[in-house]
Every structure is written in structure tokens, then in C-alpha cells.
Amino acid sequence: IRILNDSGSRIEVFWVNPQTRETALLSKPNVKDGASMPMSTFVGHEFEIHEVPSAKTGTCSNEEKVCRIASFKVGEPEEQAFRILPGFGIQAGDHSILQKERDTPDQAIKTCQRKAKSQMDELDGSAEASLVLINDLANCVQLSVSEKLREANEEISYQSRVRKQIAGTLENYTCVDESLVSSPDVSSRVWEGSADGLPRTVHIKHDRPSSQIHVIENFIDVEECNAMEQAAVPTLHHATVADGKGGSRLSESRKAMQAGITVDWAKEEEGDLIARLSRRVYDYTNNVLGLNIQEHGQEDLMSIQYFGRGLNDTAPDRYTPHCDGDCTGLPHKAGTRMATMVMYCTLPERGGSTNFRNAGVHVKPVSGNAIFFSYINPESKFMDSGYTEHSGCPVFVGEKKIVTQWIRYGVDSENPWNSFNTLGIKVKDAMNQ
Numbered sequence: 001i002r003i004l005n006d007s008g009s010r011i012e013v014f015w016v017n018p019q020t021r022e023t024a025l026l027s028k029p030n031v032k033d034g035a036s037m038p039m040s041t042f043v044g045h046e047f048e049i050h051e052v053p054s055a056k057t058g059t060c061s062n063e064e065k066v067c068r069i070a071s072f073k074v075g076e077p078e079e080q081a082f083r084i085l086p087g088f089g090i091q092a093g094d095h096s097i098l099q100k101e102r103d104t105p106d107q108a109i110k111t112c113q114r115k116a117k118s119q120m121d122e123l124d125g126s127a128e129a130s131l132v133l134i135n136d137l138a139n140c141v142q143l144s145v146s147e148k149l150r151e152a153n154e155e156i157s158y159q160s161r162v163r164k165q166i167a168g169t170l171e172n173y174t175c176v177d178e179s180l181v182s183s184p185d186v187s188s189r190v191w192e193g194s195a196d197g198l199p200r201t202v203h204i205k206h207d208r209p210s211s212q213i214h215v216i217e218n219f220i221d222v223e224e225c226n227a228m229e230q231a232a233v234p235t236l237h238h239a240t241v242a243d244g245k246g247g248s249r250l251s252e253s254r255k256a257m258q259a260g261i262t263v264d265w266a267k268e269e270e271g272d273l274i275a276r277l278s279r280r281v282y283d284y285t286n287n288v289l290g291l292n293i294q295e296h297g298q299e300d301l302m303s304i305q306y307f308g309r310g311l312n313d314t315a316p317d318r319y320t321p322h323c324d325g326d327c328t329g330l331p332h333k334a335g336t337r338m339a340t341m342v343m344y345c346t347l348p349e350r351g352g353s354t355n356f357r358n359a360g361v362h363v364k365p366v367s368g369n370a371i372f373f374s375y376i377n378p379e380s381k382f383m384d385s386g387y388t389e390h391s392g393c394p395v396f397v398g399e400k401k402i403v404t405q406w407i408r409y410g411v412d413s414e415n416p417w418n419s420f421n422t423l424g425i426k427v428k429d430a431m432n433q
Contacts, residue, residue: 001074002095003037003049004083006111009061010052011084013037015045016071023048034111046073049084062088112140164386167357171321174355174362175393182215183361191216194283195276205361210329210377211387212288213361219284219370220277220403225345227273228403232259232303239304239319255317256392257307260300274301281341281405289339289378297411306392306400308348317400319392321357324406325375326424329385333424334410335417338376338383341405344369348398359387365400376409 005011010030014023030052031037041047051060051067060067068088074080081095091098116137174180185203192199198218206213239258261274268275278301285293306317325337332338342354344365354363354371363371375384392400411417421427 001039001041001080001082003031003039003047004081004098005031005033005035005037006086007049007051007084007088008033008086009054012050012052013039014048014050015041016048018044018046041074043074043076046071047082049088049090051088112137116140160386164358167360168321171355171357171391174357175351175353175391178350180353180362180364182364191284191287193280195279205363206356206359206373206387208384208387209379210375210382211359211384212372212374213356213359213363213388214288214372215363216284216370216372217366218368219280219341220343220345220368222368224273224277225343225401225403228261228277228301228303229345229401231261231274232305235259236303236305252315254319254322255306255315256304256319258302258304260302262300263295265295277301277343277403278405281407284341284372285339285374285407288372289374289376291378291409293407293409294412296413297416298408299406299417302404302406304402304404306348306352306395308350308395308397308399311350311396313394313396316351316394316396318394321355321389321391323375323384323386323389326383327375327386327389328383330383332376332381332383332409335408335415335420335426336410336424337406338409339372339374339407341407342371343403343405345403346399346401348395348400350397351393351395352398352400353393354390355393356388356390358389381409 003013010032011027012025012030013027015026016023026039026047027037049070049072051069053060053067059065062068070084070088070090072082072090072092075092077094079095081093081098083091083093083098085091182203183205185205186207187204189202189204190199191202200219201217203215203217204212205215236257236259239254239256263275263278264272265275268279278295282293282295282298285291309316324340326333344367347365347367352365354365356362356373373388373390375388376382408417411420415426419427
């Protein structure tokens with residue numbers, strides 16, 4: 001067993017003779033506050049914990065100045081721990097669990113405070129001694145909390161790596177499993193667009209401060225899909241990816257055709273279908289994030305088309321796992337992407353789901369529905385740390401046609417999206433580097 005002293009005082013540990021009830025001192029010397037004492041014993045043995053009076057005052061630290069006694073009996077489980085609490089109560093449990101509770105930054109600070117209090121009882125009250133005590137307390141807090149935070153960060157980093165490795169292993173299985181339905185909702189709500197006032201059901205699949213994934217029913221209609229497809233015909237070309245140097249390139253990781261469609265906002269009041277659709281995108285984005293995003297300087301709407309070539313195709317049209325913006329957990333770079341809207345028009349017969357592997361979210365597309373996902377915390381402006389990494393699963397049979405809007409924060413008429421390179425650096429600044 002292990003005795004953990006968090007009482008705020010020094011303690012002595014006594015074994016209680018089961019026949020005579022006499023006690024025998026086991027802790028030589030006594031156990032200081034914040035320390036622990038391991039021992040081997042037997043099931044059913046009893047122990048007493050005696051509070052030790054201050055060496056300076058000769059009394060104990062509670063209001064009655066009476067030294068307290070607590071007791072416990074050893075149970076069946078191995079690796080038991082008995083934690084002596086500030087009120088001299090005893091918390092019994094598994095050693096590893098109690099030790100983790102004890103090792104939090106909050107507990108580390110309390111331990112430092114108790115040590116300072118114990119030292120105070122033994123000081124002569126001079127200014128020099130008090131200054132030494134204050135410095136010791138500050139150093140104790142700094143070292144203890146820094147170490148606990150370092151350990152916690154290492155554990156979080158390790159768990160994140162394991163989670164992503166598992167998600168990567170399951171990616172292809174998830175994409176080809178045609179029996180897989182969309183992931184369950186975390187919650188749902190109804191959203192009414194400010195322009196058309198139509199109620200639309202929103203299925204919230206993932207909800208964190210820096211990452212949200214929503215599926216919106218009936219977001220795009222057939223007329224809007226047809227308008228986008230027709231506008232894309234003259235400029236349809238092979239899709240590209242960021243090259244990591246500020247530009248873009250063709251890649252096997254993204255096989256599709258695409259065309260950017262510039263919105264003619266002058267025709268919005270005339271009921272232009274593409275302008276109407278784009279306005280709805282910004283309307284929903286502002287409803288979720290509250291960042292007052294305007295259409296000025298934003299990227300074009302994008303028509304993206306995937307074509308199936310049969311189940312035996314070894315290099316099908318798809319988009320392998322990627323992030324649309326930064327997913328590093330770092331602060332947002334002005335002018336870069338922070339949310340995406342993907343709207344489904346034509347669906348393939350086989351394949352074509354959307355998968356957010358790190359968030360454990362799988363979306364089986366429905367024509368007319370849309371996926372909105374944001375990767376910024378609208379309060380702190382820190383980016384997602386990987387939950388919105390997603391893939392367009394392979395299309396094997398039929399065609400998949402979608403409309404995508406990438407939404408940026410920090411752009412306007414004077415600083416449009418194409419004044420920044422794919423690294424989030426102003427093009428004119430990059431040319432001078």
C-alpha cells in the first residue's frame with residue numbers, strides 16, 4: 001500500500017495490533033506534508049495516522065490546536081492508496097488514480113502552500129526569513145506547475161498521434177463501406193435564412209470551439225446546381241493542390257475537374273441564382289461564427305466534378321485527407337481560409353462520401369444537402385488542430401458534382417483572396433523576400 005500525506009501537517013503512521021489494540025510506530029522519521037510512504041502489509045490490518053505538532057509552537061495547525069488522529073483498514077485490492085486530506089479525512093482508492101488526482105497543477109500549488117505554511121511555523125518571524133519563504137514558495141509553484149503542464153502536454157501529444165494513426169488506418173475501410181450511414185448527430189437545430197426565410201434542419205456532427213461540422217438539409221436546389229454546372233463548362237480544368245511554396249500544382253492526391261465561378265453581385269437583386277446561393281453561404285457562416293463575413297474579396301464559388309470509371313479503377317477520382325486551411329492549432333493568418341461549405345448536386349452510384357477521419361465523422365451525401373465546417377475559434381482566432389481534416393472518398397460508378405465555397409477571414413475589396421499566396425503571405429511581400 002501507499003500512504004499519501006496531503007494533510008498540511010507532518011504525520012506519524014502506527015500499526016494497530018489486532019489482539020491488544022496497542023499501536024507501534026512505523027514512520028521513522030515522520031512523513032512530511034506532500035510526501036508518501038510505501039509499505040507491504042496484509043488484508044485486514046489497521047493503521048492510525050497521528051498529526052504531528054509544529055516544532056515551533058508545539059501545537060497542531062487546526063483551529064482547536066488539538067492534534068488529530070485518523071484510521072483505516074486495508075482491503076482486498078492490490079496497489080491500494082490512502083490519501084490523508086487537509087481535514088484529516090482519508091480517501092482510499094487505486095494508487096494510480098489517486099496519484100493522478102494528486103499530480104494536477106492545482107494540487108501542486110496547494111502542496112507548495114502547505115509546505116510554506118509548515119515552514120512558517122518554524123521561522124523566527126524576521127523580514128529576511130519571510131523573504132526566503134516567499135522566494136521558496138514562488139520557486140516551488142513555478143517548478144511544480146511547469147513540470148505538470150509539460151507532462152500533460154506530452155500525454156496530449158501522444159494521444160493525438162495515436163488517434164490520428166488509428167484514423168489513418170481506418171480511412172480506406174470507411175470510404176469503401178457502402179453500408180456505412182452518416183455519423184449520429186451531437187445535436188440538431190433549425191436555421192432560417194435571412195434572404196428566403198425558409199427553415200432548414202441542421203445536423204451538428206461535431207462541435208468544438210475551433211472546429212465545427214454541420215450538415216444542412218435542402219441548402220442548394222436543382223436550379224442553382226444547374227446554373228453552376230452550366231457556368232463551369234467553359235473553364236473546367238484539372239484540380240490542383242497547394243504546393244507548400246505559396247503556389248499550386250497537380251497531384252495524384254486530388255483527382256477531379258473544377259472551375260471557379262465569379263459571382264456577379266450586380267445581378268443579386270434581379271434574382272441571379274448563383275448570387276442567391278452565394279449569399280446563403282455567407283448568411284449561414286455569419287449565423288454560426290458571428291464574424292460579419294462579407295462577400296468582398298472572397299474566393300470564387302467552385303464547381304467540382306468527379307467521374308467514376310468502374311470498380312476496378314486503381315486510381316479513381318478522389319481527394320485524399322487534407323485540411324482546407326491551417327489545422328495546426330496556431331493563430332489564424334490574416335487573409336486565409338477559416339471555413340468551408342460543400343454543397344451536393346449530383347451523386348454517384350458507388351462511392352463519394354465525405355470523411356472527417358480525425359473527428360470520427362462520416363457523411364453519406366444527399367443531393368441538395370450541404371456540409372459546413374469551420375476551423376477557427378471565432379473568439380480566440382486560433383485554428384483547428386486537425387479535426388476538420390477530411391477526404392472526398394473515391395468515386396467508382398457515376399458522377400459526383402458539388403459546389404464548394406472556401407471562406408476567408410481578413411479579406412476585402414482592397415485585399416482580395418488572390419492577393420495572398422497559399423502560405424497566407426501577401427503576394428507583393430513574398431516577391432520582395
